[in-house]
Amino acid sequence: MAITYSEAIDIIHNEAAQHRRIFQLASETVPLSRAVNRITRDRHCSSERTPRWDTSAMDGFAVSSTTIQTASREAPVVCRIKETIAAGDVGVTVTAGDDQPVCAEIMTGARFPAISRGEPFNCCVPREDTVVLDNAAGSEERVVHILKPARANQHRRLAGEDFQPGDTIIEAHTVIKPNHIMALASIPCTSVDVLKQPRIAVFSTGSELLTPSCDVDPNYQLVADTNGPYISTALDRLGCEVDFLGIIPDNAAVAADKISYHLMQQRYDMVITTGAVSAGKFDFIPKALEYLGAQVLFHKVAMRPGHPVLFAKFIPERGMRQQPSPTPFFGLPGNPIAAAACLHFLVRPYLRTLLLQDPEEPLLAVVETDPNEDQYQSINEYNNHKVIASFKPDKDIFYPGTRLQISHRSVSVQIVRDYSSAKIRPFLRADCWVHIPRGKESLYAGDQVHVYPMR
Ligand SMILES: Nc1nc2c(c(=O)[nH]1)N[C@H]1C(S)=C(S)[C@@H](COP(=O)(O)OP(=O)(O)OC[C@H]3O[C@@H](n4cnc5c(N)ncnc54)[C@H](O)[C@@H]3O)O[C@H]1N2
Ligand code: MOO
Numbered sequence: 495m496a497i498t499y500s501e502a503i504d505i506i507h508n509e510a511a512q513h514r515r516i517f518q519l520a521s522e523t524v525p526l527s528r529a530v531n532r533i534t535r536d537r538h539c540s541s542e543r544t545p546r547w548d549t550s551a552m553d554g555f556a557v558s559s560t561t562i563q564t565a566s567r568e569a570p571v572v573c574r575i576k577e578t579i580a581a582g583d584v585g586v587t588v589t590a591g592d593d594q595p596v597c598a599e600i601m602t603g604a605r606f607p608a609i610s611r612g613e614p615f616n617c618c619v620p621r622e623d624t625v626v627l628d629n630a631a632g633s634e635e636r637v638v639h640i641l642k643p644a645r646a647n648q649h650r651r652l653a654g655e656d657f658q659p660g661d662t663i664i665e666a667h668t669v670i671k672p673n674h675i676m677a678l679a680s681i682p683c684t685s686v687d688v689l690k691q692p693r694i695a696v697f698s699t700g701s702e703l704l705t706p707s708c709d710v711d712p713n714y715q716l717v718a719d720t721n722g723p724y725i726s727t728a729l730d731r732l733g734c735e736v737d738f739l740g741i742i743p744d745n746a747a748v749a750a751d752k753i754s755y756h757l758m759q760q761r762y763d764m765v766i767t768t769g770a771v772s773a774g775k776f777d778f779i780p781k782a783l784e785y786l787g788a789q790v791l792f793h794k795v796a797m798r799p800g801h802p803v804l805f806a807k808f809i810p811e812r813g814m815r816q817q818p819s820p821t822p823f824f825g826l827p828g829n830p831i832a833a834a835a836c837l838h839f840l841v842r843p844y845l846r847t848l849l850l851q852d853p854e855e856p857l858l859a860v861v862e863t864d865p866n867e868d869q870y871q872s873i874n875e876y877n878n879h880k881v882i883a884s885f886k887p888d889k890d891i892f893y894p895g896t897r898l899q900i901s902h903r904s905v906s907v908q909i910v911r912d913y914s915s916a917k918i919r920p921f922l923r924a925d926c927w928v929h930i931p932r933g934k935e936s937l938y939a940g941d942q943v944h945v946y947p948m949r
Contacts, residue, residue: 496794499890510847531733532688543654558613570639573597618649721768746781769828772802796889799832799915829915856944879938894924
């Protein structure tokens with residue numbers, strides 16, 4: 495008897511919550527270059543102001559805006575160039591002259607110079623608004639004709655206008671994205687303490703699956719393994735350390751042996767298989783779990799696709815080297831889109847709870863008809879709203895969809911056409927999942943639904 499999707503989620507949260515302390519305590523320090531997609535253990539704040547000094551935003555000349563306020567093409571203000579300052583140079587003080595205004599040639603990002611006396615340098619005139627004259631014969635000093643006035647602080651980046659000491663760069667327990675890496679590097683930080691990465695063993699099952707090395711006998715209808723690569727790469731993108739451990743043939747004892755070998759090694763925090771969980775003669779996963787003494791937490795969930803999914807835990811044998819905690823096991827269904835849906839809506843919630851993340855927040859979207867699909871447009875009209883799909887209200891449904899338009903207020907979505915849990919072509923067009931909760935019998939154009947982007 496299948497349990498409901500929300501019952502399944504409760505069981506999953508409950509199990510994952512029992513293990514999350516291990517992940518929190520077993521954090522590690524990684525260089526910034528390997529931190530993307532990992533989860534911070536602590537909040538990171540800037541300890542410095544950035545930029546550390548006032549710097550120039552343009553290549554040009556640091557001057558006092560007062561000195562050049564009358565500058566024009568017809569009557570340029572002529573300044574002596576006393577210094578040339580590159581980004582990264584130490585701070586300099588320009589000696590003021592008695593007869594003629596002075597300035598410093600300054601590059602983008604270079605620190606603004608001080609001046610020994612008089613009006614401070616408070617702006618940069620871009621090189622394009624000046625004419626530099628060659629050295630006069632026998633003179634070391636160059637001069638520049640400033641052709642335009644400038645406001646105070648023009649092209650000048652003030653110290654601390656980016657980060658101030660104490661500004662939060664990233665909160666604790668947050669997934670590190672490339673923009674965090676940029677900000678962390680700027681403060682500067684070279685390594686981060688992150689939560690332990692879940693290590694996951696993935697197997698495909700089925701004697702019909704092609705292995706990369708096998709010779710194809712034309713008498714057999716062999717199937718390419720799509721779940722192994724999909725599940726492994728999707729988990730990798732979620733920040734897990736994944737080992738794809740190959741294909742298990744249709745044999746419960748072989749499966750039990752393979753899984754038990756890895757459980758004994760205590761290398762993995764989770765085991766995932768795809769296939770062999772429904773009602774067929776060769777659906778051996780439940781039998782293999784029995785051999786291994788696993789505790790089945792649920793088998794079959796009222797969801798589509800993914801109905802035959804199985805969740806269990808391996809209880810460690812007494813007397814193992816270190817007494818580990820139970821290892822969770824997900825037996826995802828073999829149909830590729832069912833495996834993908836179960837990964838998103840069952841395995842991911844487990845991992846989020848484990849890694850101290852809140853449940854994924856869906857987007858709210860309006861369902862639209864697909865103008866190329868006339869099948870539903872002629873039938874089932876109700877209040878002028880076209881019926882997009884009808885279903886038995888006894889399960890949660892997850893359709894692959896395509897997001898059409900995002901404005902600041904709404905997203906609209908189309909269900910992909912020709913959907914089937916065994917067909918890969920419609921899934922190729924999808925960029926999100928649409929969740930239709932249990933209890934709904936028809937989906938009308940204009941209905942609001944929850945949408946989960948595929949990443
Ligand atoms: N009598 C019943 N039959 C089926 C039921 C049911 O409740 N009663 N459930 C159906 C549903 S829903 C699904 S989903 C599938 C899932 O079955 P299994 O998890 O047992 O998967 P298999 O039978 O091993 O394979 C199903 C299908 O998927 C292909 N497959 C399997 N693994 C892979 C892979 N790694 N890459 C690509 N394709 C794979 C396999 O060749 C089969 O075609 O069961 C329904 N049947
Ligand atoms: O999980 Mo099955 O679709 O519902 O193929």
